[in-house]
Amino acid sequence: MSVEIWTLLLVGLSFLVYIYIGWQSRVKNSKDFFIAGQGIPAIANGAATAADWMSAASFISMAGLISFLGYDGSIYLMGWTGGYVLLALLLAPYLRKFGKYTVPDFVGDRYYSNIARLVAVVAAIFVSLTYVAGQMRGVGIVFSRFLQVDINTGVIIGMVIVGFFAVLGGMKGITWTQVAQYCVLIFAYLIPVIAIAWLLTGNPIPQLAFTFSDVADKLNQIQVDLGFKEYTQPFTNKSMLDVLFTTIALMVGTAGLPHIIVRFYTVPSVRAARFSAGWALLFIAILYTTAPALSMFARYNLINTLHNHTVAEVQQLDWATKWEKTGLLTFDDKNQDGRLQLTPSKDTNEIIIDRDIIVLSTPEVAKLAPWVIGLVAAGGLAAALSTASGLLLVISSSVAHDIYYRIVDSTASEQKRVFVGRIMVGLSIVVAGYFGVNPPGFVSEVVAFAFGLAAASFFPVIFLGIFDKRTNSTGAIAGMLTGLIFTIAYIIGVKFGGMQPWFFGVSPEGIGTLGMLINFVVTLIVSRLTPPPPAEIQAMVEDLRSPMIEESVFE
Secondary structure (H helix, E strand, C coil): HHHHHHHHHHHHHHHHHHHHHHCCCCCCCHHHHHHHHHCCCCHHHHHHHHHHHHHHHHHHHHHHHHHHHHHHHHHHHHHHHHHHHHHHHHHHHHHHHCCCCCHHHHHHCCCCCCHHHHHHHHHHHHHHHHHHHHHHHHHHHHHHCCCCCCCHHHHHHHHHHHHHHHHHHHHHHHHHHHHHHHHHHHHHHHHHHHHHHHHHHHHHHHHHHHHHHCCCHHHHHHHHHHHHHHCCCCCCCCHHHHHHHHHHHHHHCCCCCHHHHHHHHCCCHHHHHHHHHHHHHHHHHHHCCCHHHHHHHHHHHHHHHCCCHHHHHHHHHHHHHHHHHHHHEEECCCCCEEEECCCCCCCCCCECCCCCHHHHHHHHHHCCCHHHHHHHHHHHHHHHHHHHHHHHHHHHHHHHHHHHHHHHCCCHHHHHHHHHHHHHHHHHHHHHHHHCCCCCHHHHHHHHHHHHHHHHHHHHHHHHHHHHHCCCCCHHHHHHHHHHHHHHHHHHHHHCHHHHHCCCCCCCCCHHHHHHHHHHHHHHHHHHHHHCHHHHHHHHHHHCCCCCCCCCCCC
16 A cells, blocks of 8 residues: 555544544533543553653654754753653642642742733743644644645644544543553654664664664764764754753753643642653653654665755655655755755755654655554654644633633633633634744744743742742742743744844753743842742642642552
């Protein structure tokens, strides 16, 4: 069977499973809709968290960025995995013990202020919309290649599918769907890279093939011969300071991501939250330790397959012509010598490869079986859809629970709150779809902006809310607003306004670190210059950090 038939078959089967789970998990009350009734077992929540975490950025785009950035691309590996450890050990158990539905709920109650709650809602919506835009682009890329439609049409198809899961089943349906999606995405990621590792090195274990084979040395020599820096040479694409700032922004941004934090509200106990964090870290590590090998093998294969081959030879490659139709792979014989050259100069480079196609095209470039190519497409969709649905729930709960129920109408019925939540999911999908059609960058870059915004807005107020009982509402509001506004202004100015990265060359992806530091300083100073929180709030913070013994736990 052809690649397209295998893709339709595997994607169709996986979608039938997701739809069945979503229908079986449909909900009517707000607790099930927003936090899955707090009844998800730890191992299942770990798998769902991993699927929520490993978005289109992880599955589709991260390996592509590492493939192009080489050593400097390790910022995504270090930042995202390190940030998850930070979240799991430092924040998640305390937030679960607090027992609320959302991050704005924590901020509003801890800082005894509806204004603080409202600022947190705005920050959550900014972060989530930025993040979900990357997922929509990822869905569009997969559909554009394998359904032979343009990216915009692919985004619209993805909007409809994501909307179905999020509107029908809420957090309960999304959680169990994400468990299935994790299984799909991890097999889809591992099977091709194991096959390619065997073909290139004779070692089927990607991590060992990456470390102990001579592929890195060969690739370094090829890069130098073509005029590029060595693949493994550090700080060739980013300065040392920018690497540091971007890594920190990704780490602390992870610890402030509302759609990941809310996962720890879905388990029945604090201990279960710790266990689910451990399971999630294991499930995440399986993919993240494999990504560097896939990145290196993909670049090695692409250069050998395309560079210095004749235009006629490249046109005979079925995968190349199909990707060319999407506009994500372009060829231009600028010197009219009948051959295509890959060079570091924009003026002479004749092969332009979108970084977001690296993972999806790799099985085809390596000439793997058509069913493997179809499985990778199903995995890419699973990664994008699982995260998108979780993000839409964050936006929905931020408005329906934190604004409508907690501020506008505290007497609203269960049905009314769920109805408002579903309306907000629909509106959010439309906005996310727009940014999916008009993305401000590659998938991982767009997602990196979301991490920077989360770092600059949420991490300081959550951290201080747990560990500093003297931090008050005035300080928290001032800190969140200052950090968020500064980071948004820098990202927009540099990315869209033609402004140069004025802070020592730090990129928009890394500026969230400075935004976070500004937030910390402003919050601490303003809190010390204004009256302390009420005694009951300080007592609540003390109780939040005290040990708690539980008899019943799902593990």
